[in-house]
Amino acid sequence: MKKTLVCLFLALLCSALPAGAAAAKIKIGYLVKQPEEPWFQFEWKGATKAAAANGFELIKLGVPDGEKVLNALDSLAANGAQGFVICTPDVRLGPAIMNKAKQNNLKVITVDDQFVGSNGQFMTDVRYLGMSATKIGQASGAALAAEMKKRNWTAADTGVCLITFEELNTAFERTEGILTALKAAGVPANRIFKAPQKTTDIPGSLDAASVLLTQQPGIKHWLIGGMNDNAVLGAVRAMEGRGFGAGNVIGIGINGTDCIDELRKPKPTGFFGSMLVSAPQEGYKTAEMLYHWIKDGAEPPADTRTVGIFITRENFEQVLKQEGITE
Numbered sequence: 001m002k003k004t005l006v007c008l009f010l011a012l013l014c015s016a017l018p019a020g021a022a023a024a025k026i027k028i029g030y031l032v033k034q035p036e037e038p039w040f041q042f043e044w045k046g047a048t049k050a051a052a053a054n055g056f057e058l059i060k061l062g063v064p065d066g067e068k069v070l071n072a073l074d075s076l077a078a079n080g081a082q083g084f085v086i087c088t089p090d091v092r093l094g095p096a097i098m099n100k101a102k103q104n105n106l107k108v109i110t111v112d113d114q115f116v117g118s119n120g121q122f123m124t125d126v127r128y129l130g131m132s133a134t135k136i137g138q139a140s141g142a143a144l145a146a147e148m149k150k151r152n153w154t155a156a157d158t159g160v161c162l163i164t165f166e167e168l169n170t171a172f173e174r175t176e177g178i179l180t181a182l183k184a185a186g187v188p189a190n191r192i193f194k195a196p197q198k199t200t201d202i203p204g205s206l207d208a209a210s211v212l213l214t215q216q217p218g219i220k221h222w223l224i225g226g227m228n229d230n231a232v233l234g235a236v237r238a239m240e241g242r243g244f245g246a247g248n249v250i251g252i253g254i255n256g257t258d259c260i261d262e263l264r265k266p267k268p269t270g271f272f273g274s275m276l277v278s279a280p281q282e283g284y285k286t287a288e289m290l291y292h293w294i295k296d297g298a299e300p301p302a303d304t305r306t307v308g309i310f311i312t313r314e315n316f317e318q319v320l321k322q323e324g325i326t327e
């Protein structure tokens with residue numbers, strides 16, 4: 001009888017173990033600067049998939065400013081997290097974030113926007129995954145020039161509205177890539193107008209483009225480039241306000257995630273297409289790399305870059321599906 005009881009006790013203990021192990025799931029944070037932007041929602045979607053596939057817990061946090069980031073790191077640590085992936089609201093917060101992470105014993109992977117140290121240089125000792133920004137910019141510029149040629153627009157009649165945000169390096173590399181490719185395709189430098197955006201959202205680029213349109217009233221056709229879809233969408237809206245539309249505007253964005261509704265509009269707009277990068281894959285990869293780093297000590301590569309696919313109204317539904325962005 002005693003023996004049976006002991007066995008029963010042992011059996012109960014064993015069956016309780018997996019539940020105990022589940023309670024001790026590894027927890028990681030995923031912090032993004034603009035949680036309202038579809039790009040970041042799709043990163044979260046990918047990271048959530050990685051969490052389900054690997055059995056870790058994901059804590060998603062929106063961190064629009066420095067104070068929110070530092071508070072989030074304290075609360076992550078208090079909740080037992082062992083690391084986090086972050087797209088920081090300001091790359092110059094890098095040293096402060098790394099200090100806090102060290103204090104709290106948290107491992108860090110940066111995504112999209114690379115930390116900059118107090119010496120103004122990239123913090124290359126912090127793991128990073130992001131776009132091949134120059135290449136993707138160049139592809140966007142080449143696509144703009146190709147479509148311009150297809151429509152037989154002359155350089156004299158055409159202006160380039162290049163929405164810029166040069167204080168963020170990945171944005172600078174993208175718009176410089178666009179500029180280089182346009183020039184290489186024969187667009188004269190004096191037809192390319194930079195319009196700096198104060199904020200990296202639609203109102204920010206709408207304002208920037210409006211200023212440019214007031215300064216350049218004589219231009220018949222516009223090409224629009226920028227660091228992401230929202231940069232181009234804001235300019236498209238500004239142009240619509242002045243009577244420009246699909247017939248005389250070619251806008252090409254970057255991201256491919258923030259233009260889905262636009263491309264689904266029944267009538268084409270000035271937003272012609274986008275260089276799509278797989279946000280879900282970026283989210284999946286960074287979260288999974290961090291998990292393995294915590295669990296097995298597998299150090300992620302120092303620098304990983306992702307590539308772009310050109311989408312237009314012709315192929316976007318199919319590419320979005322294939323990249324796991326839509327079901």
Ligand code: FCA
Nearest residue numbers: 039112113131200228255
């Ligand atoms: C930056 C931009 C985002 C996205 C990301 C890859 O963080 O703000 O829209 O383009 O890079």
